[in-house]
Amino acid sequence: MRSTRIVVALTVGIMLLAGCATGPGGETVNPFEALFQPSKAEQALSAGIKQFVDGEDAAATKSLQSALELGLAGAPERAKAHKYLAFIHCVSGRPRQCQEEFRKALEETPRMELEPSEVGHPIWGPEFRSAKARVK
Numbered sequence: 001m002r003s004t005r006i007v008v009a010l011t012v013g014i015m016l017l018a019g020c021a022t023g024p025g026g027e028t029v030n031p032f033e034a035l036f037q038p039s040k041a042e043q044a045l046s047a048g049i050k051q052f053v054d055g056e057d058a059a060a061t062k063s064l065q066s067a068l069e070l071g072l073a074g075a076p077e078r079a080k081a082h083k084y085l086a087f088i089h090c091v092s093g094r095p096r097q098c099q100e101e102f103r104k105a106l107e108e109t110p111r112m113e114l115e116p117s118e119v120g121h122p123i124w125g126p127e128f129r130s131a132k133a134r135v136k
Contacts, residue, residue, distance in 0.1 A: 039070070039073065040070050041066075041067045041068075041070035041071050041072045041073070041077075042067070042072065042073075042077065044063045044064070044066040044067035044070055045063070045064065045067040045072060045077060045080065045081055047063045048060045048061075048062075048063030048064035048066075048067060048081065048084060049064075049080075049084055051063055052064075052084050052087065052088065057088050057091070057092065060084065060088060061085065061088055064081045064084050064085050064088075065081075065085070067081050068081050068082075075108040075109050076108070076109055078105075078108045079104075079105040079106070079108035079109040079112050080105075082101045082102070082104040082105035082108065083101070083102070083105045083112070083114075085101040086098045086099075086100075086101035086102045086105065086124060086127070086128070086131075087118075087124050089101055090123045090124040090127050091123055091124070095127060098124065098127045099127055099130065099131050099134075102127060102128050102131035102132070103131050103134070103135060106131060106132060106135040107135070110135065114128055
């Protein structure tokens with residue numbers, strides 16, 4: 001019973017602190033928000049994917065390479081950056097670089113597969129399958 005009261009009191013205290021924190025300009029700041037902010041590398045990855053989708057291949061390439069250089073924390077994120085770089089190389093008529101980026105993606109995540117909407121693409125679908133066969 002006593003431990004339940006302690007947990008409730010701590011929870012209420014944390015909620016009050018989270019709602020009462022203020023920043024240097026007097027604005028309300030959630031101290032837990034910083035824990036869930038994406039890293040600079042993750043922000044660059046997201047920007048690169050959006051730029052790719054928007055057809056901004058040069059900007060996407062720069063953002064995706066930046067994400068890798070900034071040190072994406074997880075292998076799946078690094079694989080995703082390499083995958084999108086491969087897509088850009090594929091559609092830009094650079095099959096060797098496309099294959100190389102797919103190889104790097106598969107080194108990060110050997111069981112990686114393309115999304116159902118990506119697998120049937122006439123350019124990068126066959127390039128991915130070829131890269132995957134070489135990595136095995």
